[in-house]
Amino acid sequence: MFDSTKRSLRELLQELRKGTIQLPEFQRGWVWKNEQIKELIASVIRQYPIGAVMLLEAGGEVRFQTRPVEGLHFQGQTPDPELLILDGQQRLTSMFQATLMGSAAKTENERKQKVERWYYLDMNRLLNNPDLLEEAVIDVPADRIRPDVAGRKGLDLSTSELEYELQLFPLGRIYEASSWQTGYVKHWKETEQFSEAFEVYTAFQDKVIAPFCEYQLPVITLAKSSRREAVCQVFEKVNTGGVKLNAFELVTASYAADGFDLRADWYGRKARDGDEAIEGRYQRFLAGREHGKTDGVQRLGKILKAVRETDFLQCVALLSTRQRRELDQQNSQLPIEKCTGISCKRATILDLPLSEYQQWADQAELGFFRAGRFLIQQGYYRSKDLPYVTQLVPLAAILSSLGDDYNAAATTQKVEQWYWCGVLGELYGGAIETRFGKDLPEVIHWIEGKGVPSTVYDADFRPSRLDTMRTRNSAAYKGLYTLLLREQAKDFRTGRPIDDSIFYEDAIDIHHVFPAVWCEAQGIDTDQANSILNKTPLTARTNRVIGGAAPSIYLPKLEKAYLKHQGKEGDEVGNGRTEMDALLHSHSIHPEHLRRDAFEAFYEQRRRDLLELISRVIGKTIAVEGTQSAGEEGLPQLDEDDETTAALEEIDA
Structure with missing residues (x-):
């Protein structure tokens, strides 16, 4: 060679x-x-x-x-x-x-x-x-x-x-x-x-x-008989001093030999990721078969900006190899082990013929538009909050392959369960191309009533994981934060449900419920204080009202601000307590614990509420073992696995 x-x-x-x-x-x-x-x-x-x-x-x-x-x-x-x-x-x-x-x-x-x-x-x-x-x-x-x-x-x-x-x-x-x-x-x-x-x-x-x-x-000279994958691998091994090439750049060079500018094609599609251009392109794809919406166009662009050129090629490869496998299976003389495997691995992409790219590129683009719409429905506003950008690849391929019925209620329910199993089961952080190849056919077969996908089957959520979710490095952390937005969490200060205008204009982010400064002064464990159990989506202005005060101190201030925003400025503080209780409940927070500054009771109650939310979206029962004294009788003892916790903390870091 x-x-x-x-x-x-x-x-x-x-x-x-x-x-x-x-x-x-x-x-x-x-x-x-x-x-x-x-x-x-x-x-x-x-x-x-x-x-x-x-x-x-x-x-x-x-x-x-x-x-x-x-x-x-x-x-x-x-x-x-x-x-x-x-x-x-x-x-x-x-x-x-x-x-x-x-x-x-x-x-x-x-x-x-x-x-x-x-x-x-x-x-x-x-x-x-x-x-x-x-x-x-x-x-x-x-x-x-x-x-x-x-x-x-x-x-x-x-x-x-x-x-x-x-x-x-x-x-x-x-x-x-x-x-x-x-x-x-x-x-x-x-x-x-x-x-x-x-x-x-x-x-x-x-x-x-x-x-x-x-x-x-x-001088080392590779023979002309060398395969493309071998050439690319050799190039990357010796090219230690330069920036590593990705599959897109190599396929671009290959297609250019046939007079096709892949880079121009990709950037033309990428340019449609913004504002009205993306919606116009989406409408053209619909071609009268679906009803596009004009709301959320900005939001759609902010989510799809995360899609990279290699993600797009992976989606095309999944769609192409799925069709090839179906054609192979229709050939009764071909044994099953000889049928094309559904794949988007590097070698598959590098061997993707130009004709198949041109056949499936528009369908892949439509899939990513549908994926963006799906993620908006799940509560996402921007690409930085996506737990796994890579999961958009199988998601786009699935939604594209489902045809006009992709948004039917029963279909959406199963796609949602698959998606959240991947996120909260944290299944897309390692070698993922093999999982992608299984996701596409398995989810479609599941929707057709033919068995449970591996991602749904493999998903597991340990209750103790909530204690270790403390930063955006964790996919599950990002996912749970977004689920709170999806569950119609409302702003404490204004009472308004969080929507596009509030999220972008009022700088929504995840903040402490019991302020970190207060927790430190009370001797509360730092890991507990910074756990997602003690955080929730809030506007920047609301977080400034909270400051470093105890909940019993800042809640009356928030009630006053709420009454003022509602035009009830003359009302006495305390009259807005009922409304404030409802706002806290929208974040899965029990008001009585905040009013008593009862951190442990709040912490364990919120654990139960968030576990219930997680259990609902992944469609699985989460086992909670034993009992634990947390200031209230009958609170559950949650499983503590120090080895698992330490490993997950290392992954998050």
């Missing part, structure tokens, strides 16, 4: 100039800085290793759109490459621009400013003090004139005669040094310093030019 040998750097650079070696389109642009280039030049002069180069034979199964290295342009048609660079682009491009390009190298200075530089070798410094070789590699601007700056003497190399006089050899002539040598000799021939100058050049020729021109480096 590959061949390993040594090749001369000069030969590789000449092939770059001819176009027989090029870059696959997915390779990122050349980004090396000026100082990096000078260090690389110094390494070659010293004959130090600069790393291996990995190439791929062109013309095989793996077809990528290609381009010449940075800075190289051809008159007329660009030639077809024979080899593609998988690893070594930055080094080869740097050396090409510094030696054979014929124009100043385009790079960056230490201030990240775009600059153009020519490179010279100071012959005397190189020969007299090889240990200071880096100082002997000199760079000058594109006009070859370096002005005096901050005490550093300027340098004028705008003519060959000035180069000869200063004995600065242009690196761009190193592979074709004879003509420069001729001019150098002619310049010094009639002078008294000729003998010394000629001796300098002769030594420079022997000690620098000749070894530079003979410099070799290891």
